[in-house]
Amino acid sequence: MIDPNFFQLICFYAFGAITVGAAIAVISLRNTVHAVLSLVLTFFSTACIWMLAEAEFLAVALIVVYVGAVMVLFLFVVMMLDIDQVKIREGFVRFLPVGLVVAVVMLVEMLALIGVRAMHAQTLGVNPATVAGQSNTAWLGTALYTHYLLPFEVAALILTVGVVAAVALTLRQRSGSKRQMAAEQVAVDPRARVRLVKMDAVRPPVAEPPAASEEPKA
Amino acid sequence: MGEQLFDHLLMPVVYILCIVVPLIIAVAMYVYWERKVVGWMHVRLGPNQVGPLGLFQAFADVAKLLIKEVILPTRASRALYYLAPMLALVPALAAWAVVPFGAKMVVSNANAGVLYLLGMTSLGVYGIILAGWASNSRYALLGAMRSAAQVISYELSIGLCMVSVLVLAGSLNFTDIVNAQGGTKGIFDWFMWPLLPIMVVYFVSGVAETNRLPFDMAEGESEIVAGFHVEYSGSAFAIFFLAEYANMILVSFLASIMFMGGWFSPFPTSWGWLGQASFWWLFAKAFAFAFLFLWFRATFPRYRYDQIMRLGWKVFIPIGLVWVVVAGFMKFYGVAGV
Structure with missing residues (x-):
């Protein structure tokens, strides 16, 4: 028998590894479209982790909102931009110290937060949904x-x-731009556009065919 | 161990095959039916050479597509070019997991079935966008851009339509949604009466979401040749085709499940066997909706891009928003819903 808890642990580490790997890929890939796709993968595997924690609504909401809508718009923008990779990369060394300082500060803050949580050390209660x-x-x-x-x-x-x-x-009102008003288009009176002329049918005089050509055409 | 493998690995695979294989055959026959119907509406015969009545035409087409070469365009992004058709097909098939065909006939009776389905259908657009970008072609990129904007807009109105259904049914589970429409009065128990405008909005949005005529801006043969799949040939093209038609059948089934009472009979239960619930009713309803797709295609000219956006944002989404409130009042005063 496979122990379900052990299997869940394996799944958690697998999804966690994919999440971390994809997150690193977001900031290290050269191609911006590939980076956006890695971000999509990050969101997706995060949703899988939440699913393991039985937070099914949050997991699916993450996929619907972020993967299904926000990231599509991201891709939309990134695909249209013509980004010069060389220009972005220059100055990497110059900004490196600033980046390092920010990273260290964030790391300390995160560790402090985890430490405070650990000191309070409150165990999670039973799942209220299961109780209800x-x-x-x-x-x-x-x-x-x-x-x-x-x-x-x-x-x-x-x-x-x-x-x-x-x-x-x-929203800017630009002068001189032409736009179509659907309401006006629908409300157009056809009589203002087309003049219908009523006239009697006139039959042109039919020339009498010569008797010789009366044989059926082949 | 063996029992565990049997219950959690082998049986699900069997169930999945029980849906996917008939689905693929249904897609083939749907393509044949489409060509026949559109032919009759054009006063033509449609396919009539391969097999009796031309019935094997779709299979001949599949065989032809599978033996054709898949050509990688110059300077295309190789990995994404091959990944895109799979990204289009996987959500189109995965969405079927939560679709119930009868009272107990469903692969996964998930509690959050509607949410799962929304998630899966929203993933399908990645196939189209990546296909457009990876094939390194202006036409394909234009098609992908149009498709991205269109799918996002119409997903909102589909989501709002589903919210109205959820309000009346009080559940995110598709089986519960169908059961909420069961009763003794047959057709008058269905959600199509309290939600009539929503049913229309849902189905038209479904047509737009699957990029079908008259909303096929992503393909637009006369403007951008074939849009996102212009650079695809052979089996890669066939996969896009399969995904599109599987999505069309999915939208037809969902419309039948959410608004037309699923597997319940349109006749009162007192009418003997005619009033009994059966999955044949569901298939008949889905077939009727699937036929509407073809009827639309043969009847309406393509919308202009700004007209599509206007319809989605200024007409469908307001209708959906208002009807959520209306459905809430109906439920509160006991007019409709469970």
Whole structure:
């Protein structure tokens, strides 16, 4: 028998290794399109790890939102840009110290955070979804729309404001640009465009065919 | 160990083959049916030479495509060029895992089935985009760009349509969604009545999502020759073809499952055997939707790019948003839903 827990551990390390490898590839690959694809792989294997942790809703939401929509837009932009690789690479040595400082600070912060968590050392409680006898998704929905309704709505409002701001920043009325108004096009009165002329049918006088050509055509 | 392997490895593979093999044959016959139907609508005969009534035409085409050479364009990105058709096909087949064919006939009765399906269908666009980019061709790149914009837009309206269904059914599981439409009144229990505008929006968005006429901007033969797959030949092209048609059949099945009561009979249960639920009903409904794809193709001229975007963002998404609220009220006041 294969122990399910042991198998889950193997899967976790496999997905974790893929995630880390793909994340390193994102910053080391020369081709930007390949780098974006590595980022897609990073998201995908992260979703697999979450799936192992029985967070199925979060996992699928990550795939739908980030892999399915955000990264497609990323690819869209990156494919259209004509990026000069040499120009990006120059100055690598000059900016290296700054990058190293930022990396070290981030590492210390992360370790501190992990340390604080470890000091509190609270074990995870039992899965509330299993206690309620519901699926993870149903429990998350109930919790979001009852206990956390206000923060949830505030988050939605902030996102809406963000969308409106993004549109307002990029929307410019340029003079001289022509555009089609579908409503006007549909509302056009055909009588204003086409003049229908009504006239009696006129039959042109038919010339009498000569009697000799009455034989059927072959 | 042996029992474990049998239950968790062998049987799933058998189930998967039970879906994938008939699906591939269905795609072949669907292509034949499409050519016949479009032929009749054009007052032609359609394929009639290979086999009785031309029935083996699709298989002859497949054999021809498989023995043709796959040509790698100059300076194409080799790995991505070969990866792209597979990325298009894998989600198109994987999505079938959560599609139920009967009360207990489903490979994976996942709780978050609708979410899984949304995830899988949203992955299919990578095949198209990568094909366009990797083949190092202007036409292919243009097709990929158009397709990316179009698929993202219509995915939103498909997602909103599914939310309306979820509100009424109260579940993300496809089997539960169908069971929510079961009852004694037959056709009047289906979600197509409370969600009639949503059904129309869903199916039209499905046509757009699969890049079919009149929304085939990604291919657009008369503008960008064949769009993203212009540089593909032989079996690589055949895989794109298979993925597109498998997606069309998938959209037909989903429309039947979410709005037309799945395997439930349209007649009241008191009508004896006619009122019994059976997977034949599901197949008949899916066939009707699949026929609509062909009917659209033979009837409508191609939309212009800005018209497609306008339809998606300014018409379908507002309808979807409003109907989520309407469905919520219907459920609250007990008009429809479980």
